[in-house]
């Protein structure tokens with residue numbers, strides 16, 4: 379693959395599975411030096427790191443608790459110590475705790491908002507100063523189309539993803555004068571561990587509603603991350619791009 383990202387340093391949160399893993403593989407294969415995070419899946423993270431390193435790519439996984447300012451700071455400090463810069467941050471780590479509002483506990487709400495929205499806020503804050511002094515940087519947030527359309531049983535998750543859109547647009551305005559571009563990708567239904575929890579019936583219902591009549595593969599989200607990271611997207615900021623097979627039209 380063409381080494382478009384040679385010399386670029388990228389941080390990818392939640393790189394140990396699903397969409398994050400596909401992003402790590404894609405950016406590394408295009409030459410980026412990737413710092414990826416895992417939380418509980420150390421074995422999987424190590425296996426990905428070993429495989430990609432053996433293939434000649436630059437990938438290092440670090441354990442991060444995305445809801446902790448201290449843990450996020452340690453991650454970014456480590457990257458700066460090693461390579462002195464951060465070109466791209468991909469805020470991908472996320473969770474669901476689905477249930478109807480009537481049954482949703484305060485913890486279900488807090489866990490999802492803390493991981494999906496506060497986690498992205500903490501990562502943006504931690505890389506911001508470095509990107510500002512570089513006068514260059516890109517932040518790519520992974521939202522969801524349900525942050526635009528809403529979804530029953532996901533009041534917490536949809537609120538967190540709607541928040542990601544607000545964060546994206548506000549930060550894009552705050553940082554544009556420093557040449558830091560902030561965008562959001564809103565995937566539809568992607569086949570990962572997260573959607574594995576759905577019943578066969580729910581999956582079929584989704585597939586029927588999607589104009590392209592199929593779920594996305596994680597690689598199809600990763601390729602859009604690569605687009606935002608590339609110089610082809612150097613005049614794009616504050617945007618939300620749905621990558622959903624037409625579901626949210």
Ligand code: NDP
Pocket residue numbers: 391392393394395396397398415416417418419420442443444445469470471472473493520521522523564565566567568569570571572573
């Ligand atoms: P997965 O459940 O497959 O992976 C989630 C990732 O987030 C894992 O790497 C996990 O690390 C990490 N993570 C979870 N909690 C924490 C935490 N507290 N601190 C640090 N890392 C954490 O998710 P997907 O790949 O499906 O989703 C990735 C992103 O895409 C999410 O933001 C999700 O909301 C979004 N998305 C997904 C869609 C889908 O259909 N799958 C649709 C739309 C958006 P570990 O495994 O090491 O614990």
